[in-house]
Amino acid sequence: MNREMNFLAAALAAAMLSACGGGGKQQAATEEPGAATETPVAVLAPDEKYSITGKPQGPVKIDYRIIGTPVVGQPVTIDLKVKSNVGDTPVTLSYETNDSTAMMFAESQQRMVSLAFVDDERTSAQQVTVIPLREGRLFLNVTAHMQTDTGSLQTVVAVPIQVSAAPRELQENGVVTTDESGDLIREMPASND
Amino acid sequence: MDYFYRSLPSSLRLGRAALPAAALLLAACGGGGGDSGPSSVTISGLVEYEFVPPNPNCQGLDFASTVVRPIRGATLQLVDSSNAELATTVSGEDGSYSFPGVDSNRDLRIRVRAELKKTGSPSWDVEVRDNVVDPDDANPPLLSDRPLYAIVSDFNTGNADLIRNLTARTGWDGSSYSETRAAAPFAILDTIYSAMQLVLSVDPDAAFAPLDAFWSINNTSFGTSIDVDSGELTTSFYSRDTDSLFLLGDASVDTEEFDDHVIVHEWGHYFEDNFSRTDSVGGPHGIGDLLDSRLAFGEGWASALAGIALDDPLYCDTGRPGTTDALLALGLEDGFYDPRGWYDEVSVLRFIYDLWDTTDNLIDDQTGNEIVGAEPDNGSIGFGPIYDVMVGPQAFTETFTNIFSFASELRPMLPPGDQAFLDDQLVREDMTPGFDKWGEGELNDASPDGQQSRDVLPLYVNMPVDGTVVNICSNDDYDGAGDGNKLATYRFLRLDVPTTSAYDVRVVTTTADTIPGDDDPNDPRDRSDPDIVIFRDGQPLEAGLSGGADEELFRTGILPGPDTYVADLREFRYADPDSPPDFPNQMCFDVSFTPAP
Numbered sequence: 026m027n028r029e030m031n032f033l034a035a036a037l038a039a040a041m042l043s044a045c046g047g048g049g050k051q052q053a054a055t056e057e058p059g060a061a062t063e064t065p066v067a068v069l070a071p072d073e074k075y076s077i078t079g080k081p082q083g084p085v086k087i088d089y090r091i092i093g094t095p096v097v098g099q100p101v102t103i104d105l106k107v108k109s110n111v112g113d114t115p116v117t118l119s120y121e122t123n124d125s126t127a128m129m130f131a132e133s134q135q136r137m138v139s140l141a142f143v144d145d146e147r148t149s150a151q152q153v154t155v156i157p158l159r160e161g162r163l164f165l166n167v168t169a170h171m172q173t174d175t176g177s178l179q180t181v182v183a184v185p186i187q188v189s190a191a192p193r194e195l196q197e198n199g200v201v202t203t204d205e206s207g208d209l210i211r212e213m214p215a216s217n218d
Numbered sequence: 219m220d221y222f223y224r225s226l227p228s229s230l231r232l233g234r235a236a237l238p239a240a241a242l243l244l245a246a247c248g249g250g251g252g253d254s255g256p257s258s259v260t261i262s263g264l265v266e267y268e269f270v271p272p273n274p275n276c277q278g279l280d281f282a283s284t285v286v287r288p289i290r291g292a293t294l295q296l297v298d299s300s301n302a303e304l305a306t307t308v309s310g311e312d313g314s315y316s317f318p319g320v321d322s323n324r325d326l327r328i329r330v331r332a333e334l335k336k337t338g339s340p341s342w343d344v345e346v347r348d349n350v351v352d353p354d355d356a357n358p359p360l361l362s363d364r365p366l367y368a369i370v371s372d373f374n375t376g377n378a379d380l381i382r383n384l385t386a387r388t389g390w391d392g393s394s395y396s397e398t399r400a401a402a403p404f405a406i407l408d409t410i411y412s413a414m415q416l417v418l419s420v421d422p423d424a425a426f427a428p429l430d431a432f433w434s435i436n437n438t439s440f441g442t443s444i445d446v447d448s449g450e451l452t453t454s455f456y457s458r459d460t461d462s463l464f465l466l467g468d469a470s471v472d473t474e475e476f477d478d479h480v481i482v483h484e485w486g487h488y489f490e491d492n493f494s495r496t497d498s499v500g501g502p503h504g505i506g507d508l509l510d511s512r513l514a515f516g517e518g519w520a521s522a523l524a525g526i527a528l529d530d531p532l533y534c535d536t537g538r539p540g541t542t543d544a545l546l547a548l549g550l551e552d553g554f555y556d557p558r559g560w561y562d563e564v565s566v567l568r569f570i571y572d573l574w575d576t577t578d579n580l581i582d583d584q585t586g587n588e589i590v591g592a593e594p595d596n597g598s599i600g601f602g603p604i605y606d607v608m609v610g611p612q613a614f615t616e617t618f619t620n621i622f623s624f625a626s627e628l629r630p631m632l633p634p635g636d637q638a639f640l641d642d643q644l645v646r647e648d649m650t651p652g653f654d655k656w657g658e659g660e661l662n663d664a665s666p667d668g669q670q671s672r673d674v675l676p677l678y679v680n681m682p683v684d685g686t687v688v689n690i691c692s693n694d695d696y697d698g699a700g701d702g703n704k705l706a707t708y709r710f711l712r713l714d715v716p717t718t719s720a721y722d723v724r725v726v727t728t729t730a731d732t733i734p735g736d737d738d739p740n741d742p743r744d745r746s747d748p749d750i751v752i753f754r755d756g757q758p759l760e761a762g763l764s765g766g767a768d769e770e771l772f773r774t775g776i777l778p779g780p781d782t783y784v785a786d787l788r789e790f791r792y793a794d795p796d797s798p799p800d801f802p803n804q805m806c807f808d809v810s811f812t813p814a815p
Contacts, residue, residue: 077444078487078496078516079455080480080535081563082504083546088699108698110506123470148698164440166471168543176275179543183440183471185450192353193448198399198435201365204295204329205303211348211365213400215265215330215384217373 084110085169087182095157095188100131103184105151107140107169112147116140117170120153127163128155128186140169157186162193255322255377261296262316262379265289265309265330265369267386267404270476276534276547279476281390288313289386289404290411293331296320308335322377330384332367332403334411340418342426344410346403349432349464350449358447361460362430367403394540395469399435402475406431406465409481409528416527417489420605427492429485431463433475438468454480456487458496463488469539479524479533486520494608495756497619501703505548508561508664508696508705511620511657511677518566518621519608525550525571526601551577558648559662560621561674561705565647569621572643573599597639603631616755616782617655618710622677626655656712664696664705671695672804674705678712678784683721685812689728693804694792702793708786713752713811715779720814723760725750725787727768729805742767744798747790748807754783765790773814 088106095101109116119137122128130136131154140149155165165184170177185193199213266286273280289309296305296317304326309315320326332346348365351358358364369386386404389397410431417424436449444452446464454465454474463484465474474480490496498516503509509517525531531550537543548564550571558565576598611627612619625644629637641651653659657677665671673691681688690709697704715721727746745767752760752774759777762770777783789805791797 077455078500079453084506209365213398215369215371218383
């Protein structure tokens, strides 16, 4: 397993570092800030979930699986599995695209469904069908809604629909330039009062 | 073309060569200096950012209530038209700054960098950067070299002292983000600044390890794989590999810059990783999940720290801007999601938060009257002992880090009255006072209603190292999604090694794993795959992680003794996304440790 091999490598590397007295976090914490070297990692491996700790998710969880290869103009179906940790509290599922020029729903597709949890594990299986209208990495937002004593809670998952090899369209925020040291700076205008 | 020149209206632009000549003409006419003012001036003012609070009960962001807050402790640069730094300073607690002795009548730029830098004691090095790169860039910069956020303002120094106040705006136009989202990086920076103040309040000489916080308007959430280059993150998280925070910013899905509890939560993981120790297995977790005790502690700790650092008992995670979406609204005082216990991150966070907070849950803040039915929380030990145990015993414990190591090490550090208070908090969270760091004495075994739990207690199996075979089981009873990080998936072993020796480790699956309807019984992916890792004081020393079916057999290196080690054992198929759907829910293994000849 890649994950297993990665972990083994990491584990043994950590052990070696520990044995050499050079890898401890406490030691890093006591170094002068300028002296610390940063890990030269450009991209996290896609299966790094065991070295990351994410924010708490709500009590409803959504997993998905895309069936087949998305093609422009052809319906593509997504299997959804929704799990609730909140007893019998009703959960409603809604579907939305954030770009109507990118994707549309199949005519028969309901945009909102009330979920019935039938098994002991409090899970519900759903399907949603969309039709990509252009190439690129498109997103379907799936939101689970539930009411609590203090208001409503949502769990949102953005399902990526990759159509051909065209990349996702990225947005700009400010302008990238360099500072006097040649380091990259993303400059944004300040408001002057 | 120089930036200040480029910013001039086109009607005022001249050829570059014409500028010096124009200046000479102005001087000849008496308009360029001479007796018109001092040769140097002071540029001063405030640097601030807009902060958007949540609506009541975390129901989205309340842009109508946007407030302006100071940018504290940030680096300011004064640069000239050639991008040369003329002066640098650091903003004060109120966002104030001053550049004295600046040449008059010059076109300059103030750059406010989204960074906190301090050497000496205490020390820190925090930067807010953009992780997303151009997909067409074949050689993107290293993560640590990606663009640092800054706000800039161009101006002429004039011939008198000048007050220049700069504000980083949200870019919100009332219905969407239509302008540059300049406030976001500074909101993140200032939230981290607040968290650091909590540590400095009990450890004035703290040395903070370097931290990068990565945020982008392209950082979005989806699925199960992470690509930081494109901003596809799955969620906001802390990466132990890079000592970095990664925060969502996609306004069509979820943004984090004003969810200060979420930012401090992730910073809490940074703290635990760098000031203390975390043995958390990480991975997905939701409110109400029954978690591996190491994960439950790490998550509960991080959320409690958010409430403590911000002095705000309502943990808000708002959703898409412009909606009333609340992704999480968790009252740290009253947010219950049963079942409670040592495997529940909410129980851990309430335990730690209530040890700190001074609010008496039994008394109504507004009326002073007793609240009937409220649960006891009538004391506070302050943050000092919590910090001391985290940077002390918790960082060096021979056990795994969890609520058992934390609470059992904290208790003897407290005076008797506070010990009783701590015990009360444990009882409220359905834990058993008196447990030791190994979890011995804990009675809550997470039994579902009227059912018997499996493979939960004792937390550690006392594993002889003389060749004795012990049968140990792992299950996915609490892991319907196949995350591989829930209660009873990992089993803990305690190894008291009497003498220095290498050991032959043998783990053999004893549960039948031939799956009905299996199309290929010889396919190892359809078979049991036990994994085992041996740790000493949190450091992984030896691992049996092969993909071979039904067994792990290996010889360790020399394990010094006498000493105590721990190991975790699991069925890998419970974390394998390609695991067959009918894979058994419980797998058992014969485990033995035999001194090598």
